[in-house]
Amino acid sequence: MPQQSFLDSMPPKQSFYFGLISGIGGMAIAGLLFTMTGGFASGGSPLAKATAPSAPSPTAAALAPSPTPSPTPTAADMPPVTDADWVRGDVNKAQVVLVEYSDYECPFCQRHHPTMQKIMQDYGDKVAWVYRHFPLTSIHPQANPAALAAECVGEQKGNDGFWKFTDAMFDNQDQLGDTFYEQTAKSLGVNVDTYTSCYTSKKYAQKVSEQYNGGGAAGVSGTPATFVNGQLVSGAVPYEQFRSIIDSILN
Numbered sequence: 001m002p003q004q005s006f007l008d009s010m011p012p013k014q015s016f017y018f019g020l021i022s023g024i025g026g027m028a029i030a031g032l033l034f035t036m037t038g039g040f041a042s043g044g045s046p047l048a049k050a051t052a053p054s055a056p057s058p059t060a061a062a063l064a065p066s067p068t069p070s071p072t073p074t075a076a077d078m079p080p081v082t083d084a085d086w087v088r089g090d091v092n093k094a095q096v097v098l099v100e101y102s103d104y105e106c107p108f109c110q111r112h113h114p115t116m117q118k119i120m121q122d123y124g125d126k127v128a129w130v131y132r133h134f135p136l137t138s139i140h141p142q143a144n145p146a147a148l149a150a151e152c153v154g155e156q157k158g159n160d161g162f163w164k165f166t167d168a169m170f171d172n173q174d175q176l177g178d179t180f181y182e183q184t185a186k187s188l189g190v191n192v193d194t195y196t197s198c199y200t201s202k203k204y205a206q207k208v209s210e211q212y213n214g215g216g217a218a219g220v221s222g223t224p225a226t227f228v229n230g231q232l233v234s235g236a237v238p239y240e241q242f243r244s245i246i247d248s249i250l251n
Contacts, residue, residue, distance in 0.1 A: 078218035078227060081130050084207070086154060086162045088120055089128030096123070096229055096246050099130040101215040103223040104147060104169045105140035105176055112224040112236035113170040119242055126250060131166060132211040134223050142176040144208060149181035151204035156190045164188055 078099065081091050091097050100116060102109045120129055133150075135143030146169055154162030168184045169176065178199075185195045198204075215225065219232060226233045228245050 076218075076230070078230070079211075079214040086131045086159055086166075087128055088131075088163060089125065091128045091130070093125055094128035096127045096249050097130065098127060099132060099227040101132050101134035101211070101220045101223060101225040103134055103136050103140055103143045104150070104166075105143040105173065106136065106223045107173070108236040109224045110170045110173050112226075113167075115236070115239045115242065116226075118239055119246070122243075123246065127246065131163075132215060133208045134212050134215045134220060134225065135208065136223060144205075145178070146176055146181065147208045148202055148204055149185065149199055151207060152195050152198035153185050153188060153190055155198060155204075156194060157188050161188050161190075 081087070081097065081099065098116070098119065100112075102112075116129055119127060133147040135147055137144050150162055150165050150169070153165040157164075165184055165188060172180065181199070182192070182195070186192060218227070222234065224234075224236055226242075228242065229249055231245065233242065233245070
């Protein structure tokens with residue numbers, strides 16, 4: 001007689017429910033195994049494939065060539081000293097040449113001016129001082145007019161007149177203005193009509209602009225900025241710092 005199975009020994013109704021429960025349990029186990037093994041053999045469920053993010057395509061910015069960086073300004077880019085410059089001392093004999101980019105209305109330039117005067121006094125013929133305009137017109141409205149006036153005085157009175165006018169601007173910085181420029185020019189013996197024509201026509205605007213641009217090309221971004229044999233010293237630094245640099249060059 002064949003041996004009865006466990007289900008055969010159960011009443012029909014109980015056997016039906018037991019089979020139903022077993023089938024549901026089997027499907028649950030199969031579903032769990034399906035999930036753990038990564039779904040279909042072809043590499044994941046259709047739902048996973050539908051919702052998985054696709055690899056981003058290269059954007060136009062990524063494909064565009066990188067911009068070439070602008071070269072960093074260096075002292076080598078500073079325009080050379082020429083006969084058009086105003087110079088205290090002799091650049092052909094001096095061992096140290098200081099090229100200052102300055103602004104007549106700049107308070108730091110006013111503080112720096114006596115330092116430069118002391119350098120000339122202490123080192124004499126060993127140094128030469130070149131003055132160039134770098135008017136910060138956005139914050140100093142009188143910087144450019146004063147530079148134009150200085151050039152007009154220099155036109156008539158030469159190197160000596162230019163430097164005397166420059167000293168007067170820094171000694172009386174709180175008086176900058178058309179009236180003061182003309183009064184100072186008169187005190188230096190200029191022909192007033194010639195000076196007035198030069199100043200009002202802005203005759204030397206291009207020269208001032210070229211000096212400003214030349215300083216910017218060499219790395220000047222503020223005033224005062226002084227190149228000591230090509231070494232940039234920014235700001236109104238103490239006299240001792242300049243002395244250290246100058247002495248190292250002379251020795």
